[in-house]
Amino acid sequence: MTKDRTDITFGVSLYSYGGDFLVTMTLEDCLADVADMGATDVEILADTHIPGYPTPSSEWVHEWRGLVERYGLTPTCYSSWLDTRLRKDRALTVDEASEILVRDLRLAHELGFTIVRPKLGVVSLDLVPDPIWREAVKRALPKAEEYDIKIAPEIHAPTPLRSKIVDDYLDLARETEHFGLLIDTGIFQNAERSGTHSDSVYVFGRPDPVLREQVAREMMKPMAVDPSDLAEVMPYVFHVHAKFWDMTDDLSDPHVPYDAVVKALVDSGFKGSLSSEYEGARDLYRASDMLRRQQAMLRRLVAAQAAVPT
Secondary structure, three states: OOOOOOOOEEEEEHHHHOOOEOOOEOHHHHHHHHHHOOOOEEEEEHHHHOOOOOOOOHHHHHHHHHHHHHOOOEEEEEEEEEOOOOOOOOOOOHHHHHHHHHHHHHHHHHOOOOEEEEEEOEOOOOOOEOOOHHHHHHHHHHHHHHHOOEEOOEEOOOOOOOOHHHHHHHHHHOOOOOEOEEEEHHHHOOOOOOOOOOOOOEEOOEEOHHHHHHHHHHHHOOOOOOHHHHHHHHHHEEEEEEEEOOOOOOOOOOOOOHHHHHHHHHHOOOOOEEEEEEOOOOOOOHHHHHHHHHHHHHHHHHHHHHOOOO
């Protein structure tokens, strides 16, 4: 006898619509598309999708709440930036960084989100976070507890699951249920891909093309992290970005071994949103097609694994 053994839900990051947002699609168009493909969860990038961020109008907040209700969507992850190099002359202090994090926790709560992903400032190409991260987060934890929001930095290429960065995060995660991890499945990429990484890299506020190219090359390399490594960190994983760059006509991913990834998630007892994050070519109208393909693949794989006898 078999039974469903997973509480995984399916979502979409609006980051996926980077080529279409405010070009061919409004915010409502994006939300309608997410709902139409059968996803139930939605995540946003604060400074991209919130007009007037970090102080949107009360009218817009009311509109946002109405839209997610109209399309039957659940806000999951609010992605923001804790950029410790925001100033040109110096790095941010702990007080300044914690104030920014508290501000985002407050706004995320107002918009109905339950997870905040602060993209922490880094001090090296392998994404070692600024040393002030721990104290800044600890000072913000009382507000996270008040709002019942989880703070979850992202484990993203080129950071493997078995690393000092993750170990340091887990040290804090063991102290509070309001801090944990967000896993980006790009770390499981096991096949070469072409193109360039879409994110810009800034050094003390200035675009640095040389550094950007170095980081892009590092992020495009297949890390081939073993998905079974998820078992060691799963008790502290709040959210998963289902990263992808392309989908084939037969609904498979040519770069990430999603059969093994989904098996590891189900076997490890992941309870949360598996959120599609398309980061491929930004040709107009392509994102929606790619997202629908990936959503179909993810549902098929999760259903198959969930029905396997324990």
